[in-house]
Amino acid sequence: MTTFAIVGSGWRAEYFWRLAAALDDLTCVGVVSRAPKDLPVPVHLSLDDCLRAKPDFVVTAVPWSVTPGLVVELVERRVPVLAETPPAPDLDGLRALWTRVGAGGLVQVAEQYTRMPAHAARIALVRDGVIGEPTRVDVSSTHQYHAVSLIRTLLGTGRGPVEVRATRHTAPLADPITRSGWADPVEVKQATTTLATISFTGHGKLGVYDFTDNQWHNQLLMRRLLVRGTTGELRDQEVVHLAADRTITRNPLVRRQTGYDLDLDGFDTDHITFNSRVLYRNPYQGQRWNDEEIAIATLLQDTAAWVADAGPEPYPLAEGIHDHRVALAIAEAADRGTTVAVTAEPWF
Secondary structure, three states, rough: EEEEEEEEOOHHHHHHHHHHHOOOOOEEEEEEEOOOOOOOOOEEOOOHHHHHHOOOOOOOOOOOOOOHHHHHHHHOOOOOOOEEOOOOOOOOHHHHHHHHHHHOOOEEEEEHHHHHHHHHHHHHHOOOOOOEEEEEEEEEOOOOHHHHHHHHHHOOOOOOOEEEEEEEEEEEEEEEEOOEEEOOOOEEEEEEEEEEEEOOOOOOEEEEEEEEEEOOOOOOOOOOOEEEEOOOEEOOOOEEEEEEEEEEEEEEEEEEOOOOOOOOOEEEEEEEOOOEEEEEEOOHHHHHHHHHHHHHHHHHHHHHHHHOOOOOOOEEEEHHHHHHHHHHHHHHHHHHHEEEEEOOOOOO
C-alpha cells in the first residue's frame, strides 16, 4: 500500500483524494488546509502535522505562486513530490526551482493530458510508426503547458531549443458553459485566440498551438488534433496512411463505450482500437470515470510505482519546467510580435 498526502484543499486537490478512495493500492493519509474543513480524509492545519503520517509522497495542489517554495521545502525534507502544473509561474521561478531541487530527482509534475484515453491511444499509434516519423503536431483543445506537453510527446522531440512565433486575435463568441455550469442567459463576449508556431531547432519538426479563451468548457469550439508523419496523417479520430506501395488507406480510431442503447453493462469506456489493434484499454472499468479522472488516477498509480522503485518517473520536473518555458515563450512572442528563441537552459 502506497500512501500520499495533499497540500491544498480546493477543487483540484479533491480529484486526488476522491480517486484514491477507489484504488486498492493507494491511500490519502491527509490534506493540509489553511482552515478546518469537513472532508472524507484527515485534515491538518500544518505541513509538519501532516508529515507525521509519513506519506510516501506529497501532492502539491496550491496556487502557482506558492508551489515553488513548497516544493523546495518538501525536497529539503527528502519527501518525493508530485507538483501540480506549472511547477513555477515565471521564467525566473522555473530557473530558481531547478537550481534548488533539479538535481535531486525527487520531483515529478502532475501533467495528466498524455494519460487521457484518446491521447494515450494517439500516442501509441504514432509510436507504432503507423504514419511514419512524426513531423508536425497541431493542438487546439487546451492551453499553455498542457498543449506543449502533447506537442512534444507526439513529436518525440524531448527538451531542447525552439523558436516561437505567435499572434492574437479577438472576436465575439457565445460563451454558454464555464466551470460553474450553464450561463443563463447565454452572452456573446469578446474571446481571444492565440495562434503560435513552435519550430524545434535541429529536429525539423513543427508544433502549431491554437487556443481560444474558455476552450476547455465552451462546447461550441471543436477540439482539433493533427499529427502529420512521413507516411500519413492522424486527424482527431481518423488516420490516412500509406499501407503499401500504391495503397493509401483511411481508417478510424474506434472507442468502445458501453452503456448505449441495449448495452446494460453501464456507461463506461472499454477500449480504443485501430483496425484490430487495441491502442488503449481502460484499467478502471466499472468506475464510470470521465477521461480526466482516468488520467489522474493513472498518474497517481504511476507515481506510486515510481516511489516504490517499481516503475519509471511519471513526468520528471525537467519536462514540466520545459513545457512551461515554451508556454511562456508563446505568450512573449504574442505580446511582442517578434520571434522568441528558447535556447540552452539548465534542464536541457
